[in-house]
Amino acid sequence: MIIKNYLLAFLFMLSIVSVADNSVFAQLGHSNMSLFSNKNDHPGTGGNLYSAIWGYVAPNGREYAILGCATGTAFYDVTDSANIVEVGFIPGPTSNWREMKVFSNYAYVVSEASNSKIQIINLANLPASVNLVGTSNMASHSSTHSISQDGPYLYLHGCNNSFGQGVTVVDLTNPTSPVKRGGWNTHYVHDSRVRNDTIYACNIYDPPGTITVINAANKDNLTTITSWVNNPNPFPHNAALTAGRTYIYTTDETSTPNGKLKVWNISNLSNVTFVTNWMPTGITTAIVHNVEIYGNYALVAHYSAGIRLLNITNPTTPVEVAWYDTYPGNNSSNYNGCWGVYMFPSGKIIASDRQTGLYVVKSTIPLVGINDPVNNTPEKFELKQNYPNPFNPSTYIEFSLKTAGHVSLKISDVLGREVAVLADEYRQAGSYKISYDAGRLPSGIYFYTLSTNNGFSETKKMVLSK
Known part of the structure; x- marks a missing residue:
């Protein structure tokens, strides 16, 4: 009878979980970080998965998550933590790699699917709707691996061969009619970080494991400044810069050996020096994927190890202060789990998990305003x-x-x-x-x-x- 009562209680709890919002069951392994909601509204089929994530803050302050799905792009209003809702979906060619950036009130979405080009999506009518304004029409452009943005320019990486697999600059002077400018195609570029007129390009495997710094002051004529090999065991997929561009954090997306987060001192580009590397405490197998830096914190998408938050007040010694595991099955050296991360000015964090979609989390660490410019607040406009x-x-x-x-x-x-x-x-x-x-x-x-x-x-x- 006792066993039967336990069994009934267990089945009752399962029934609650089965009808509840995903956020109920998803309070997975975590430290100093907890879940608002998990949304898995567009699961892929046939091995197709979720991919990148980005955020948009509307003029009225409302916050929106933009999620790359196997068959398109989903938009969520995440302003009200207790009522996170999908507000739009724009179909796109099926792909496991879909990335996006935002300029003005437009989202620009790319993928590796053939003839995907750049989707231009109007965000001005949120939360009522999003709409596809059109698709870019630049000669010979078909597909793109990843995308960066700085001011009124997009930087495309890993495009189809005829367009250029390095970095291509796209001018957004007219936001709905992108224009191709110059390019740098000395080597393949997987991703980059851009600050004003300087591109920090991740060459990943061509040449093996190199970071290249590129002068983009003239958008029609990009030139190499310097480069270095991201040793040891180099395979740089992504990078982020600290304030003042004194340090660059790079991610090695490799399983043999397991990729790590690395820190380089780039204050003197004639003498770039390796500082340290980092992996989550107690985990030696999970692969790092993407890093974003907000003030004195680095936010890391670490595949099977989930979301990781590091205090980098001392940039040479990253200290893990919070984490949330979006992939609780294991910490294996595979490419499952957390793909991308983004933090809003409010301190709210969003992340994409390849298998289970959107995660909206909060940290017990006070994060409001940490992505402000690192300087004193001006006394006037x-x-x-x-x-x-x-x-x-x-x-x-x-x-x-x-x-x-x-x-x-x-x-x-x-x-x-x-x-x-x-x-x-x-x-x-x-x-x-x-x-x-x-x-x-x-x-x-x-x-x-x-x-x-x-x-x-x-x-x-x-x-x-x-």
Whole structure:
């Protein structure tokens, strides 16, 4: 009778789990991190799986997760932690590799599927809807492995051979009509991190295990600055930079031996030095995949070891402070589990798991505002004069934000026609510097205007002289 009662109780608990939201059963192994919700709404078939993830903060402050699925891209409103809902899905060619980035109110989605090109998705009507504006139409472009973004430029990696398997710069001056600019095709590039006019490219296996630093000041003519081998056991898949670009963190996506997170001192590009490597405490088998850096924290997607949060206040000695295991089956050296991670300004973390989809988690570590620019909060809103001025064809524009909010930075000609959008997004309080390449514009007088939803607006004049 006792056994029967235990059995009935057990079956009752199973019945509760079976009808509950995924978040009920998914409070898996964790430390200083807990689950808001897990959404597995688009499971793949025939070996097709989830892939990348990214985030978008709307002008009104609402937060959205963008999830790469086997047959398209899913959009979730994650603002209300107690009511995370899917608000849209854009179908795409079937692929296990789908990546996305956001500029202004558009998401740009790429994949390795043949003829997938770049999907341009309008986010302006969220949460009511998302809609596919169109697909890019750049000559010979078919597929892309991964995508980076910095200002009004996309950087495509590992495209089809005829387009270039290195890095290709795509100009978003007109956000709905991307234009191909220059490229760097000395070697295959798997992924990159871009800061202003510098690209840090992960060559992964061509040449074996190399990181290449590329000058992108002239978007039509990219040139090599330096490179180094990501020893020991190099296979650099992804990288992220600390504030000031003093250190770069790289991920070796290899199973033999198991890939690790590595730290390099790049303060002197003529003498790049290896600092240390890192693996999760007590785990020697799981493979690292992607890393993102937010202030003094590194957020790591570590395949079968799940989501990992590291304190990098001392960048040379990463310290694990929180984790959540999205793949509890094991910590084996396979490519299952957590693929990508992203942190919102609120401190909320989203992650993609190849098998089980979207995870929305929180940490007990206070994370609100940690991805602010690492400097003192400015005392006022300010738009500075561009420099150099006059310029040909590139210049820098600096501005300061006293408080967080939606920011737009736009360029217009003397007739008031908008010729470029350099920023149209939510930003934290801080000081910023944006590079602008006017290589495709004629000489003349132009105006740049900074506007915020806090009521600040200022316009300055600049001169393009070719």
